[in-house]
Amino acid sequence: MNASASLPAVYWNTGQLIAFRFFTLLFTLFILFNPNMVAFVYPFWMLVKIPVGWLTNLAAQWIFHIGLPLNDKISGSGDRLIDFMHLFVAFALSVLGTVVWSVVDYRRRSYNQALYWVTVLVRYYLAITMFEYGMVKLLKWQFPDLTASKLSQRYGDSSPMGLAWRFLSYSTGYNYIMGFAEISGGLLLLYRRTVTLGAMLTFFVALNIMAINYCFDVAVKILSTALVMMSFFLLVLDARPLIRFFILGQPAGAPVKLKPEFKQRWINVTSLVLKCLVLLLVAGMTTSTIIKYEYAKYKSTEVKPGYYKVVNYREPGRPQTQTNMDPARWQKVMLTHDSLSVYIAGGVRIACACNIDAAGNQLICFKPNANETDFTLKYKTLKTGNLSLKGVFMRHQMVAKLAFQSAYHSDTTLLLNRGFHWINEAPFYK
Known part of the structure; x- marks a missing residue:
């Protein structure tokens, strides 16, 4: 060579x-x-x-x-x-x-x-x-x-x-x-x-x-x-x-x-084939990742982001009367594609970051405060956009049925509504 x-x-x-x-x-x-x-x-x-x-x-x-x-x-x-x-x-x-x-x-x-x-x-x-x-x-x-x-x-x-x-x-x-x-x-x-x-x-x-x-x-x-x-x-x-x-x-x-x-022609051909295989492998892996992501994104649309009313809440293993009187009972839920906010009795709000895992039909939630741990809630989509959730939340085993009330619209903020302007008589700094 x-x-x-x-x-x-x-x-x-x-x-x-x-x-x-x-x-x-x-x-x-x-x-x-x-x-x-x-x-x-x-x-x-x-x-x-x-x-x-x-x-x-x-x-x-x-x-x-x-x-x-x-x-x-x-x-x-x-x-x-x-x-x-x-x-x-x-x-x-x-x-x-x-x-x-x-x-x-x-x-x-x-x-x-x-x-x-x-x-x-x-x-x-x-x-x-x-x-x-x-x-x-x-x-x-x-x-x-x-x-x-x-x-x-x-x-x-x-x-x-x-x-x-x-x-x-x-x-x-x-x-x-x-x-x-x-x-x-x-x-x-x-x-x-x-x-x-x-x-x-x-x-x-x-x-x-x-x-x-x-x-x-x-x-x-x-x-x-x-x-x-x-x-x-x-x-x-x-x-x-x-x-x-x-x-x-x-x-x-x-x-x-x-x-x-290289003097041997087969070595030149082999090196060219290997180069093409590497590029095809990268292209194939990228395409596969895109397909999986888009499919998961499509499935995640089954879960409507918005406000939900809790129509049924219970904790397995506890009498229903105790569950209804528990101050930790869910009252209302706000769910987006990256967050879960639970309003419990007394108007207290517990918020945590949350990812929708459409492939596993679960909400992967991250600890809302330093005293808690990460948790996962299994979900099932019902008619008219309603949801049922099951899992451990704040150390309580729970099952809840949620009724969809209204969508959450984040595009009402100035940041997303301002848009692009060619002409600005003065800097719009706020």
């Missing part, structure tokens, strides 16, 4: 050799330890999960004096303690591996051929990650429309991340722009001739994401930082022509791109 590279010399200097070894190991281990974004990495992660877990616990206990076990429960956060420990282990192994690699392979003068495959790994990881983030923005999954509970919440009660999410959720057009930029960067990374342009676009898009994550305390700081570093790594390969063109204002010429040339 012959490969050419956009490097200043045939032989690399010591700094280039050491940097290549270190970042090759670091990027490979980071991708291996974070398989959630790229599904076909997951089988490889399963092969090393046990030894990595052992090293992570060892580092946590003996170096950082952290009590075990570490929480590995999926919570939607990419910045858990265990994620930072995985990052430390990847960094430590990369440093150790670089030292060993440098000693064993000290005669090596360049890694032109290996560099090509490292760039392929980084390019495809970046591209697939950008595809996924871009699609969830185009479909408005990451930043869904503002709903009742969000519109009724005070600014001062928002977390920094919640404030950023509400800002980004407001504009569908802005979601399209973000999604288009991320998908465009991913597509450009798939082809050698457009890698530099794709890396530039991906770098600035990822840099903006990283800035939001750091400044608004969004729990995806590790991944966004890695995306910036990987994009910068691809740009460094073309540093000289980029500096000549953008800074010195001189003709730069097209950089020579790394390209393997």
